[in-house]
Structure formats: structure tokens, C-alpha cells
Amino acid sequence: MVQTTSDPKLSTGHPQRSSSETDQIIQFHHPEQYRTSEWYTGSGEIAASGDNRSFEVTATYTLTAEVKLVDGVFEPSNPTLAEIYSPRGRCVAIVDRSVDELYGDALRRYFESHEIPLQLLACRAWESDKTPETVHNLLKFLGKDGCDVSRNExxxxxxxGVLSDVAGLACAxxxxxxxxxxxxxxxxxxxxxxxxxxxxxxxxxxxxxxGVYHPPVLTLVDRNFFRxxxxxxIRNGMAEIIKMAVTDDPILFELMERHGVRLLETHFATLGGDEELNAIADEVIYRALFSYMKHEGTNMFETYQDRPHAYGHTWxxxxxxxxxxxxxxxVAIGMAFGASLAxxxxxxxxxxxxRIIxxxxxxxxxxxxxxxxxxxxxxEGQKNMRRKRGEGGLWAPLPTGIGSCDYAQEVSSGMLEVAVEHHKQLCAALPDGGRGQEMYLSDLGLE
Structure with a gap:
């Protein structure tokens, strides 16, 4: 039983300290038996001014999230998902409609083999579906009119990527x-x-x-899906690997220089490739993930703007x-232009x-x-980005070498025009003027 008292210094069950006769700071560390989740914890303190006119609350929030490379995540012999969902008695799943067509049978067989009831919604997830309406439809599935998921389920x-964005927002x-x-x-x-x-x-x-900040508690990466x-x-996603290589990991950059074309052709060693290429594919994915989450995961609420993973994402x-x-x-255009600006x-x-280009x-x-x-x-893009990044500046990540970067607080209109013109001249000398393969949404039938 927790007792309450009008004197905050006498509250029971929580450690506290008083900084002076007039300022009272009470630190709260809530007992473990009251936790609502195995992944989230928190604590805080309340500081009273002593005049019964004001007080200040400070709270912290801690998330434990894991990222894991796995092989054959839907193989019945792989226990990863079963160990999570078997104790809960069911699995509620949101699956990309195209993925469901390819892997839905394997997913259903997996849960059937482990005798875990599965409630699944197949959701179309094109770029044009990345809307509040899609999020609202997912909330219907998760809510009282659908599966009625628990707060800790x-x-x-x-x-x-589109589904991770909208489904993650719905879960938030x-x-x-x-x-x-x-x-x-x-x-x-x-x-x-x-x-x-x-x-x-x-x-x-x-x-x-x-959107909101709400990471998954577990991310499972199985490159067999790339097949x-x-x-x-494949090409589209490799831009996100390059951004981390340029700004954070020179070894990753060299791996991409040596093996990037073959990784593209073999879909990361899932369409042919030897044991060596399989190991390289895993190393590239792991290094990209580690570099990304080293900065993104530890700065969850973007409270700081030293964010190398925003390279290529300013304009x-x-x-x-x-x-x-x-x-x-x-992103690649943004990276190439950013390199020219640097x-x-x-x-x-x-x-x-x-080398980057x-x-x-x-x-x-x-x-x-x-x-x-x-x-x-x-x-206009710079104006929008300043607002998004807190009005303290543009904070555009730009490379200072292969594997390092710094942040441009502002880019004047004059400097922007000069950099664009010089980048245009540089790319005009290229055989295709800097054009990529299948660069538009319609190229892949997405619109």
C-alpha cells in the first residue's frame, strides 16, 4: 500500500532529497510491480519553489529496443517470433499487401505450426498511401472495432518503409x-x-x-526478403547505406565501392553469390544499421541536431x-549536391x-x-527544414571527408545558387547528365 501525505518530504516508497528550506526536490522511481510494459521505464522529479505558487516537473523515459539480423524469420524452426507471441496467446499483424501475396502463406504456416492464433490485416502501402487516412484505417483494425490490442501487446x-512509417504511427x-x-x-x-x-x-x-517518435521494440532484419x-x-534502398558510409563509416564506404554493384545484381547475395559475398552482405547491412542507430536511436526525440543520417535529406x-x-x-541527388556544396x-x-558521386x-x-x-x-525547403529542426538553424549534414561530416547551420541564397550552378556544370559532363535508372515513382509502377 502506498501512503500519501501533504508534506512532499514525507512521501513514502520513493527516495527524495531537499535542496534547501525553500526548494524541495522529490525524486520518483516508481516500484517495479507497477510497470505497464517490459520495454518502457521512466522516472522523474518534482521541484517545489516553497512558496506554494509554482513547481517544476522533470521526467525521463527509457526504451529498450533491439535490432537483430536473422535468417529465415518465418521458418517454423526459427523460434524468434514464437517465443514472443506464444505467451500472449495470439499475434496481431499488419502486413504489406504485396508482401502478403509473396510470403503470407509462409507467415500463416509459421503461426499455425506454433499453434498461435493470427489476426492479420493486409494493407496496401504505396507512397500514395502514406496518408492520415491510412493511419486511421489501421487504428480501426487495432482498436475496439477490430482486434482491441492491449497497451502492452x-x-x-x-x-x-511506407508501412513501417504509417503502422508505427498507428501503434503510437x-x-x-x-x-x-x-x-x-x-x-x-x-x-x-x-x-x-x-x-x-x-x-x-x-x-x-x-508523425511522432515511437520506435519498434524489436527490429528483425532478414535479407532473404530482398530476393x-x-x-x-534494391537500388533505391542502397542510397540509405551510402549516406551512413559517407558520414560515419569509411570501411562501409570502401565495401560499397568494391562490392556495391555485385550486391545490387545479386540482391544482397540472395540470387546467387558465394559464401564470401554472403558474409559481405551481412557486414554491409550490420554496419549500416549500427551507424544509423548509433545516432538515430540514441537521439530518439531529435533533441540534438548533430544527425549524420539526415545527409541527403535537407532539400x-x-x-x-x-x-x-x-x-x-x-536522397542520392541530395547527397551529391551536398558534396558539391561541401x-x-x-x-x-x-x-x-x-568518389561519392x-x-x-x-x-x-x-x-x-x-x-x-x-x-x-x-x-522553401530550407525554410521548412528550419522549422522541423527547431528554428535554431538549417543544420544540414555535409561531408568533411569519407566517413565524417559537419553541419551547416545556414546556407545563404547566394551560396545555394553558386553550388547548384557548379553542381549542374559538373553533372553536365557526365554521359547521362547525372540521371539514374528507374528514378521516378512511375518507373516501378507505383503510381
Missing amino acids: PVLVVGG LQHRRTPYIMVGTTIVAAIDAGPSPRTCTNGAQFKNSI TLATGH SPRFEPAAKLMHGHS VELNWLEPAERD NLCRAIGLSVYHPILEDIDLML
């Missing part, structure tokens, strides 16, 4: 915080959007502008929907810029699009 989400809204487990079936979902704490939908002409992806989707959220580009191509700022040697081009990613020349749109 982890929803299984299986699909690509359901009971204000329902945990979920992410099985990413694309490269973007596996190493970027899937484990990310940022869940979202698109706003009008600005990507990912509506059935279109090559254009692209504005020009990507306007030009109807595939996300990876948009050269203008004397942050980066031209030879290193050329050459790596993107080697796997067929775009490095230029005429939309960069719309300076008004680019400046």
Missing part, C-alpha cells in the same frame, strides 16, 4: 503507446525506416511532416514529391566529392535533377 508489422496513437515489432522486407525498412523512432505520414508537398524485390527497389523532402522521384534517388565551403576535397552512379542512382535549379523551391 506488440503488434507485428511486416513490410517496407493506439493507447498512446502500443509496442510493435518490425520485420523489414525492403532495404529501406531493414536499415533505415524500420528501426527508426520516427513514424510519420506525408503532408501537403512535404514528406514525413506529420523477390525489383532491382529498382529532398521538398523536391522529391514535386519531381515524383523515388526516395533513394532523391566543396564550395572548403569542407571537402573535390576528389572525395567525386561515382559510387552513386555505379549502382545507377541519380546525382542530378533539373529541379535543383528551382531556387525558390530549394529555399
Whole structure:
């Protein structure tokens, strides 16, 4: 039994301290028997001014989340999912409709073999479905009119980056915080959007502008799913690997330079490839994940803007929907332009810029699009990004070498125009003008 008292210094069950006769600070560490979740904990303190006129509350929130590479996640012999859902008596799952067509039978057989009831919603998850309406439909499935999930019941989400964003947001809204487990079936979902704490939908002409921070409690990465992806989707996801290689991991960059083309052709060693390439594929995925989550996972609420994983994502959220580009191509254009801008700022040697551009081009990613020349749109993108990043500056990550970066607090309109012009001239000398393969959404039948 917990007793209450009018004197905060005499509260029982929680350690406390008083800093002075007039200031009282009470630290609360809630007893373990009252926890509502095995993944979330919290504590806090309340500081009273002593005049019975004001007080201040400070609270902390701790999440334990795991990211794990697995092989054959839907093989009945793999115990990972069964160990989680068997004690709970069922599994509630949201699955990308295309993934359900390819892997739905295997998923159902898995839970049947472990005698775990499965309640599954197959959801179309195209870029055009990344809307508040989709989130609302998912909430119907999760809520009282559907499965009525518990606040501590982890929803299984299986699909690509779009589904991870909208389903993660729906879980964040359901009971204000329902945990979920992410099985990413694309490269973007596996190493970027899937484990990310940022869940979202698109706003009008600005990507990912509506959302909350709510990471999965467990992310399972099984590259066997890459086998059935279109090559254009493999290429699209590799842009997110390159951004971490450029800004954080020079070894990863060298691995991509040496093996990127073969990883693309073999869908990360799932369509042929020897034992060595299998090991390389695992190392590339692990390094990309570790670099990403080292910065993203430990800065969950974007309370700091030293975020290398935002490289390529400063101007692209504005020009990507306007030009109807595939996300990876948009990011690659942003990275290539960012490298050119870094050269203008004397942050980066031209030879290193050329390595970044050459790596993107080697796997067929775009490095230029005429939309960069719309300076008004680019400046509008900067304005939007300043607001998103807290009005303290633009904080655009730009490379300072292969495997390192710094952050441009501001980029003037004059510098922006000069950098765009020089980047345009650089790419004009390329055989295809910097154009990538299957660079538009319609190229892969997504619209």
C-alpha cells in the first residue's frame, strides 16, 4: 500500500532529497510491480519553489529496443517470433499487401505450426498511401472495432518503409503507446525506416511532416526478403547505406565501392553469390544499421541536431514529391549536391566529392535533377527544414571527408545558387547528365 501525505518530504516508497528550506526536490522511481510494459521505464522529479505558487516537473523515459539480423524469420524452426507471441496467446499483424501475396502463406504456416492464433490485416502501402487516412484505417483494425490490442501487446508489422512509417504511427496513437515489432522486407525498412523512432505520414508537398517518435521494440532484419524485390527497389534502398558510409563509416564506404554493384545484381547475395559475398552482405547491412542507430536511436526525440543520417535529406523532402522521384534517388541527388556544396565551403576535397558521386552512379542512382535549379523551391525547403529542426538553424549534414561530416547551420541564397550552378556544370559532363535508372515513382509502377 502506498501512503500519501501533504508534506512532499514525507512521501513514502520513493527516495527524495531537499535542496534547501525553500526548494524541495522529490525524486520518483516508481516500484517495479507497477510497470505497464517490459520495454518502457521512466522516472522523474518534482521541484517545489516553497512558496506554494509554482513547481517544476522533470521526467525521463527509457526504451529498450533491439535490432537483430536473422535468417529465415518465418521458418517454423526459427523460434524468434514464437517465443514472443506464444505467451500472449495470439499475434496481431499488419502486413504489406504485396508482401502478403509473396510470403503470407509462409507467415500463416509459421503461426499455425506454433499453434498461435493470427489476426492479420493486409494493407496496401504505396507512397500514395502514406496518408492520415491510412493511419486511421489501421487504428480501426487495432482498436475496439477490430482486434482491441492491449497497451502492452506488440503488434507485428511486416513490410517496407511506407508501412513501417504509417503502422508505427498507428501503434503510437493506439493507447498512446502500443509496442510493435518490425520485420523489414525492403532495404529501406531493414536499415533505415524500420528501426527508426520516427513514424510519420506525408503532408501537403512535404514528406514525413506529420508523425511522432515511437520506435519498434524489436527490429528483425532478414535479407532473404530482398530476393523477390525489383532491382529498382534494391537500388533505391542502397542510397540509405551510402549516406551512413559517407558520414560515419569509411570501411562501409570502401565495401560499397568494391562490392556495391555485385550486391545490387545479386540482391544482397540472395540470387546467387558465394559464401564470401554472403558474409559481405551481412557486414554491409550490420554496419549500416549500427551507424544509423548509433545516432538515430540514441537521439530518439531529435533533441540534438548533430544527425549524420539526415545527409541527403535537407532539400529532398521538398523536391522529391514535386519531381515524383523515388526516395533513394532523391536522397542520392541530395547527397551529391551536398558534396558539391561541401566543396564550395572548403569542407571537402573535390576528389572525395567525386568518389561519392561515382559510387552513386555505379549502382545507377541519380546525382542530378533539373529541379535543383528551382531556387525558390530549394529555399522553401530550407525554410521548412528550419522549422522541423527547431528554428535554431538549417543544420544540414555535409561531408568533411569519407566517413565524417559537419553541419551547416545556414546556407545563404547566394551560396545555394553558386553550388547548384557548379553542381549542374559538373553533372553536365557526365554521359547521362547525372540521371539514374528507374528514378521516378512511375518507373516501378507505383503510381
